[in-house]
Structure formats: C-alpha cells, structure tokens
Amino acid sequence: MPPRADRAPSAVSLIWGIVATQSTAAAPAQPKRMGGTLYRGREGMWSWVLHRITGVAIFFFLLVHVLDTALVKVSPEAYDAVIGAYKTPIMGLGEIALVAAIGFHALNGLRIILIDFWAKGAKYQKPLFWTVIVLWIVLLAGFVPRQLMHIFGGA
Amino acid sequence: MAQQSIGSVLVPAPGTKYERYARRPRRFNLEKWAWIYMRASGVLLAVLIFGHLFVNLVSGEGVKQIDFAFVAGKWADPFWIVWDVLLLWLALIHGANGMRTLVNDYATRPALRRVLLGLIALATVALLVLGTLVLTTFDPCLGATAETAAAIPQCAIK
Ligand code: HEM
Numbered sequence: 001m002p003p004r005a006d007r008a009p010s011a012v013s014l015i016w017g018i019v020a021t022q023s024t025a026a027a028p029a030q031p032k033r034m035g036g037t038l039y040r041g042r043e044g045m046w047s048w049v050l051h052r053i054t055g056v057a058i059f060f061f062l063l064v065h066v067l068d069t070a071l072v073k074v075s076p077e078a079y080d081a082v083i084g085a086y087k088t089p090i091m092g093l094g095e096i097a098l099v100a101a102i103g104f105h106a107l108n109g110l111r112i113i114l115i116d117f118w119a120k121g122a123k124y125q126k127p128l129f130w131t132v133i134v135l136w137i138v139l140l141a142g143f144v145p146r147q148l149m150h151i152f153g154g155a
Numbered sequence: 156m157a158q159q160s161i162g163s164v165l166v167p168a169p170g171t172k173y174e175r176y177a178r179r180p181r182r183f184n185l186e187k188w189a190w191i192y193m194r195a196s197g198v199l200l201a202v203l204i205f206g207h208l209f210v211n212l213v214s215g216e217g218v219k220q221i222d223f224a225f226v227a228g229k230w231a232d233p234f235w236i237v238w239d240v241l242l243l244w245l246a247l248i249h250g251a252n253g254m255r256t257l258v259n260d261y262a263t264r265p266a267l268r269r270v271l272l273g274l275i276a277l278a279t280v281a282l283l284v285l286g287t288l289v290l291t292t293f294d295p296c297l298g299a300t301a302e303t304a305a306a307i308p309q310c311a312i313k
Contacts, residue, residue, distance in 0.1 A: 056257065059250035066243070066282045069226075070289045075297065076223035087219050095218060102204060109197045116194065143213065150217030 043129040047108050054105040061098060092151030096144055103139045107132040189252050196249045203242045227295035236290055243286040251279040 039045055071079040085091060111128045115121035121128070168175040210229075212218055229235040254275050262268040 052257065055250070055253045059254055062246055062250055063278060063282060066247075066286045070285055072223060072226055072293060073289055073297070079226070080222045083221055086221065092218065095212065099208060099212070102208070106197075106201045106204060110201060113194050113197060146213055147217060150212075150219055 043126050047111070047129050047132070050104055051108050051112070054101040057101050058098075058105060087151070089151055092147060096140075096147055099143050099147075100136075100140060103136050103143075104132070107135050107139075189255075193249060193252060196245045199241070200245050200249060203238065203245065206238070207242060227293075230290070230293050231295065236293075240287065240290050243290070244283065247279050247283055247286075251275050 068079075068082050071082055086095070108129075111125070111132050114128060115125050162179045163176040164179045165174045166177045167173075211221060230239075255272060258268055258271045258275065262271050
C-alpha cells in the first residue's frame with residue numbers, strides 16, 4: 001500500500017477542496033482571481049463537482065426505483081402501498097430534488113458532449129455552463145409549481 | 156527508471172530522443188468504448204428520461220396518479236415496454252460505469268477497490284435481470300377478482 005500522501009484524492013479531500021476554495025475566495029488579501037488558475041474554483045470545476053454528485057445520487061435512486069417497481073410482480077396491494085410513500089409531502093419535495101439533480105446532470109452532460117464533439121465547444125465551455133444554468137432554472141420553473149400543485153393541491 | 160511490466164512496449168517519447176514504456180495496444184480498448192458509451196447513452200437517456208418524467212410526474216395528476224392500474228395501463232402498450240427496457244439498460248450501465256470511474260478515482264487500496272467494483276457489477280447485473288423480467292413478464296390480471304377482471308379487457312378473455 002502506498003503511503004498516504006501518494007494516494008489519489010479521497011472523498012474527504014474532495015469536500016475539503018470545496019471548503020478550501022470557498023475560504024480562499026473569501027479571504028480579503030487574495031487577488032480576485034487566483035493567478036494562473038483557469039480551472040479551480042471556476043465554472044469548469046463546479047460543473048464537474050455537481051455532475052459527479054448528481055450522477056451518484058441518481059444511481060442510488062435508480063437502484064431503489066427498480067426494486068420498488070418490481071413489486072408489481074408481487075401484488076397490486078404491495079405495489080400501491082409502497083408507491084404511496086412517494087405521494088407524501090416530504091417525498092414530494094424529495095422528487096423536486098431528484099428532478100433538479102437529473103435536470104442538471106442531463107443538461108450538463110449534453111454540455112460535456114458538445115465540448116467533446118463540437119469544434120468550438122471547448123472555447124465556449126463557460127457560456128455553455130451558464131446556458132445550462134438558465135435552461136435548468138426554466139425547467140424547474142415549469143416543474144416545481146406543477147409538482148407543488150399535485151402534492152399540496154386539493155383533489 | 157521506468158519499470159517494464161508484462162503488458163508494456165517501448166515507444167518513442169514525443170519531443171525527446173528517448174523511448175518510454177507504454178501499455179501494449181489492445182485489440183479491444185475498454186476505456187475508449189466506455190467513453191463513447193457514456194456520450195451515446197447520454198444523448199438517448201436525455202430523451203428517455205425527460206419523456207419518462209413528463210408522463211409520470213407532470214401530465215395528469217402527477218405522482219398521485221401512480222398505482223398498479225396506472226402501470227398496467229402503460230404496459231398494455233408495447234411502446235412503453237420498449238421505452239422502459241431501453242431506459243433500464245442504458246441508465247443502469249451508464250450509472251454503473253460512472254460509479255466505476257468514481258471508485259477508480261477515490262478507492263486507492265486495491266482490495267477495497269476490488270470489493271467496491273464487484274458490488275457495483277453485482278448490483279447492476281441483478282437489477283438488469285430483475286427489471287427485464289418484470290417488464291417482459293408483467294401480468295395485468297395479477298390478483299384480480301372475478302369482478303375487477305371483467306373491467307380489464309385482457310383479463311376477461313381468460
Ligand atoms: C439524462 C441524461 C444523461 C446524460 C446526458 C448524461 C451524460 C453524462 C456524461 C457525458 C458523463 C461524463 C462521462 C465521462 O466523463 O466520460 C456522465 C457521467 C456520469 N453519469 Fe450521466 N448522463 C445522464 C444520465 C445519468 C443517469 C440516469 C445516471 C445514473 C443512473 C448517471 C450517472 C452518471 C455517473 C455516476 C457519472 C460519472 C460522473 C463522473 O465521472 O464524474 N447519468 N453522464
């Protein structure tokens with residue numbers, strides 16, 4: 001086993017990296033932009049961090065979702081009882097978080113694909129990132145009121 | 156000094172007069188195909204997932220409409236069975252390969268890495284088999300009584 005310092009960054013150091021970048025940005029003595037740093041603390045890094053976190057979250061939801069759907073083979077009652085849990089107010093808010101995560105991952109995934117295959121993609125990676133954010137807000141502006149209506153609205 | 160291992164060959168090091176060791180080119184390059192798969196499946200998943208979310212969560216009464224009868228209604232049409240089979244396979248393999256990337260990035264102890272990669276593979280294969288069986292053997296008449304069966308055309312025939 002290699003000594004600690006030789007290993008790739010751990011999950012802890014990923015989180016620490018996020019905290020450290022924020023505190024660096026907040027320190028008054030620092031110049032506005034870190035000299036020579038095009039990536040750290042900027043659009044490229046944040047889109048990557050968010051893409052990773054949302055990807056993992058969606059994967060774990062998918063594992064559960066295949067299992068709960070499989071209950072249609074057990075009995076209609078078993079399926080309805082478990083799916084009922086998705087209709088409570090708390091889970092209703094959870095579904096907003098899920099759609100927000102999937103929405104960001106999907107839109108930013110398409111941005112990654114454009115960066116890789118479109119000749120000007122890399123040049124425009126920053127405006128593409130902000131386009132992703134705008135489209136994501138539009139998506140949620142459409143979904144969130146509708147979902148709140150479904151969960152909290154009367155029959 | 157560079158170490159030679161079984162899979163390596165000497166290649167010119169660009170920009171120098173020296174040679175370096177590189178991995179022997181394989182006929183099948185897993186990482187290359189994984190990279191291509193992430194992008195190809197990503198484009199298809201964007202369509203499949205937004206369609207899935209729209210039909211189940213946005214249209215009609217949203218999440219409150221979902222129950223056994225709603226699912227039976229959807230899967231009475233082969234269109235939605237094909238849609239969901241594609242969604243299952245593309246998303247699970249895409250997600251599993253993404254998780255493989257994360258494990259390779261963060262789990263640096265070889266034994267731990269092997270265990271985690273094994274768990275991802277196991278969960279993925281198990282859920283692919285389970286999900287495919289559910290989608291291809293679904294029975295809308297399961298648990299139907301004489302009266303409820305009469306209301307569902309497929310069940311009344313029996
Ligand atoms: C909705 C459409 C989706 C699109 C357009 C998309 C696109 C992408 C792309 C382009 C990558 C980068 C691959 C690379 O760097 O080689 C990626 C990574 C990933 N995706 Fe997706 N994806 C989608 C849906 C999903 C779903 C449903 C899951 C979970 C089941 C998922 C989980 C992941 C994970 C865990 C990663 C790895 C993240 C990383 O390496 O940092 N994605 N996705």
